[in-house]
Amino acid sequence: MNEMLHELQESELGKLLINEPLSNHTTIKIGGPADLLIIPKDIAGIKKTVELINKYKMPWTVIGRGSNLLVSDKGIEGAVIKLGSGLDHLLISGTTVTVGGGYPIVKLSMVISKEGLDGFAFASGIPGSVGGAVYMNAGAHGSDISKILTKAHVLFEDGSLEWLSKDELEFSYRTSILQKKRPGIVLEAEFELVEGKKEEIMLTMQKNKDYRRDTQPWNYPCAGSIFRNPLPQYAGQLIEEAGLKGYSIGGAQVSEMHGNFIVNAGEATAQNVLDLIQFIKDTILEKYGVVMETEVEIIGRK
Known part of the structure; x- marks a missing residue:
């Protein structure tokens, strides 16, 4: 691992932590150490990281903000790639929203709602990141990610990049093709929303947040x-x-x-x-x- 670590450091791809307790990176505050935790600084950094990991044949795992996740007390073998601040870009163009896989869902729902865009209020209390939400087709209050997503930019295990349409992601209840059939990292997602009344959207979002606060x-x-x-x-x-x-x-x-x-x-x-x-x-x-x-x-x- 030393040779790979040296190459990762030389490439300046982001933050590197050795034997990092994953209890520091999960919402349940449980989890043994990752042999190597990598927090890439951008999409190029993630792509290069995967290339180097594959070069040295090291097993790797991806996490986001650590919700919906239980990590073994013995930790995770190999490298853990964490999607964080390097993938939190956001572009709103009319009713189309393009956002990085590391962007927090709660923050995104707030920003979108303030723009008067409807369709994302269901996610106002969902913890975690955009990438994780797409990966598992997160949902609440009768809706889910598949209802509003148009496509996702995915980095696959072999280092290839591809935009997958909603149909190609094969969404079903809390699942997508990325979980088993075609494992990959969601780098970006594109959502198509509709114009709505800001006050009504914010009210719905607040009701959803209150419900979660009162029941969860x-x-x-x-x-x-x-x-x-x-x-x-x-x-x-x-x-x-x-x-x-x-x-x-x-x-x-x-x-x-x-x-x-x-x-x-x-x-x-x-x-x-x-x-x-x-x-x-x-x-x-x-x-x-x-x-x-x-x-x-x-x-x-x-």
Whole structure:
């Protein structure tokens, strides 16, 4: 790794951190070290970073703002590329919005709404970055990214770049083609919105933010929704009806506010969370015959 590290440093691609605890980079504040954490300063830096990683055959993983993510206590082998301030550009041209993959979703929804553009208010309380939101087709309040996205600029594992249309991204409930079939990094996204009344949009956005504040435990470190909704049923409702609110294993606890959230109530480990997830799965299957699938992404050394 020393030779690759030297080449990365010489290229001045961005910030490099060795054995960096990923608990510093996840919203649930859990995660062992990354062998190497790279925060590229721009798109060119990301492309060059991937080229060098591939040259030295080092495994690599991409993260954004660390929401919807559970990192193993043993950390992540190889390089972790974090999309941050180097990919936070924004261009608004009429009703078309082009934005970098590292741009915060909450900030974007605010900026767009103040411009009087409608269609993005649903995302006003979603943590995380644009890239992560596209990757998992994030959604809330009856809408999701696929409803407004037109195309995404993606860097694939082999270093190639391509703009993929909405259809090519093969969106479905909380998934896209980028998760398994064609893994890649969302560098930029283009959204098509509609003109609306600023006051009405801001009111809707505030209602959505208030709802999240009142029903979801963001005052504790957490990763967002743990399970996909087994539609037409809802994960949180099933968990609550099973009497699991407040149930804990170690420092990991099912939120008292919302059954589909697990919070870090104090010094929780990733294993605590994994054990709690399994306990919930087993309980819901036994009580209701429903197979629960995780929405949170679980990564790192086994």
